Amino acid sequence: MADILKGLNEQQRAAVTAGDGPVLVLAGPGSGKTRVLTHRIAYLAQERNVRAWHIMAVTFTNKAAREMENRVLGMLGESGKLDGLSIGTFHAICARILRVEADYTTFTRDYAIFDTEDQLAVMSHVVGDLNLDPKTNTPRSLLSKVSAAKNELIAAREYQPSEYRDEKIRRAYQRYDELLRENNARDFDDLLMHTVQLFQQNADVLERYQRRYQYVLVDEFQDTNIAQYTLVRLLAGERRCLFAVGDPDQSIYAFRGADYRNVKRFAEDHPDAQVIMLEENYRSHQAILNAAMGVIDQNTDRTKKNLFSQRKKGPLATIYEAYSEDDEAHYVVETITDLVSKGEYKPGDFAIMYRTNAQSRALEDGFRRANMPYRLVGATSFYSRKEIKDVMAYLRLTHNPSDNVSFERIVNVPTRGIGQKTIETMITWARDQGMSPPQALFMLLDDKIDSPLSSRARAALVGFAKMLQEWRRVRDDLMPAELISKVLKDTGYISYLDDGTEQGQSRIENVLELRGYAERYNGLPLVTFLEEISLVSDVDTPEDDLNRPSLMTLHSAKGLEFPVVFITGVEENILPHSRSIAPERRPGITEDERQEGIRAVEEERRLMYVGITRAEQRLYLLYATMRSLYGDSRSNLPSRFLYDIPDAARNGSDLPRRGVTEGERRSYQAMTTWAAPASYLTRSEETPKSSAKTRFRGGDVVFHAKYGEGVVISAKVAGGLEQVDVMFPGIGGQKTIIADFLKKVES
DNA sequence: CTGACTAAGTTTTTT
């Protein structure tokens, strides 16, 4: 007991030792959330004699799951009480349940799991099948609607269209699900929704799992969606032994269905829940926390938290105004060099965070120029590389011949004379025969079968079919790695990649790395390998402990901490991202759209908050006055979030003034030449152009994304566009701006 | 059927 509770504060202990009822741990950043959950598992196993078999712990990523498992093992490993403990992501746990309970579902045990790319391929077929206009109904947009519905547990036949556009979505959803079924495949959202359906439709199955999982613990609860929350409630059942840990202020995945209101729902659904708040921060010193609170306090619809730290005082947040992204990179590299040479920090103590992956480029250049090694976190994941996906498609098709997406992916890779036309003929023919294309492919092996294919095309397809048949024959006798070797050899895939370029070489290395990785599955069935690869985003990076500065997006910084943190590109249009502030710039939007815009900016604010709170000792916030984006050079204003940081918590560059003072407004107003309303004009003056009403008039205070606040001098409509002359004190000059780019500021 | 050209569209990311 002493061991497990050692080093925990009173609230943390209360959480770890809480009784069997529902428990909600609401905790700030750096308060030891995950630690509490880890200790809770060890406590249950050791002190309460709960068999590990009865415990299910859900984490946000696979990596977090592995780390948690290791830590629990470290705490009570020798007692060997962890048999059967389930730690993993929702998706991994659901995938396994669906496989084990396949008899209760309409999919076979061998079902494939489709990732985003596969999903897009399926949805493209849907657009074709339904003759939808791909301009207005892109596969991507349809998919996001379907995914949102699934996340809310709305099945295709329950989807209620409320307007005409939704009717198309409903049909697309239906067709999409049909195609998945034909492929014997589920997408990520299905894993969750189908598991919920399995439990809802089979009381006996649910009861079995409720008996098994008597303790359900969920980490990062603010990032769960409705499906996940429903699942957790079903499992907890009458016992309601739910233990959820989260921080609504760190919810940054709403864009993919996470709903931080689950936290509120949990409290409402469990009125007797024990709610434990952890506010003490063990990570950062107070100045950093004050900066973080200044930013997050601007969000509405939240419970205010008072973050405090007993750490000794540390430096204030430094704001640096760079000229450009190159200067930004330069400043980062210089600062690191300086702090390292003083012996205060080692290279691995630094992290550089940014909103978008595209921003890493200039930083990488900077590091390379200075000959400083760095670590790039995330970016293109190993498993989303083309060459890896190709090889995986071969294995998946071998395992599940109904997988049309994999079939279409590699039927002509490397090129073997099977072109678009042949594939089309083949698919049409297969459909006419009531078979899947891969099934039809095997039919071609029989000479007597008639088909509309040319003899050349048929010969090419037969060659491919023979290979596939051979792989299917040996798949149970070979280890996964051996099967990969055979596929590579039979298809000549390696020489296909070897195009003499460096890129080709690195692709070959990647494929060989995949084969090396598959060695770990020696003795395990192919399906285990396939399933785990589908549910994992990236390979273990053994260089994780490399002593280098890390570059990452703010999203991938979640859960991490570093002594020194730089956040770059803290600018309007980047953080908050232009897409999230688009609604507030657009005039004449509906109330719903406006609310949507506010929600989007609040999520950006939480992202900024997550970034700031990663810092233990030093925090640098950078913005550039000039930055190249999509080719041309643009300038952004410093992010609104910077202005929310209290003066007492920051030093460095002074932020440019954003507003218009009363004195400036009056003096600029004196310059105004009113655009006279139409009623003031005589008939002769009333030309079609000038009679149009302007939205702005002299004296209005307006906001422009680039120049900040200004005062309208005059406005006129010409060529169908409202042109507004505005005086901007921020730049000390006058500009003519199209009205659409201006927003009225309430004064 | 393949390689070369052109147009379009650019968040965040884990599963």
Add this chain to the structure above:
DNA sequence: ACTTAGTCAG
């Protein structure tokens, strides 16, 4: 700027 999807001549 840069990738990538789609079109077209060889």
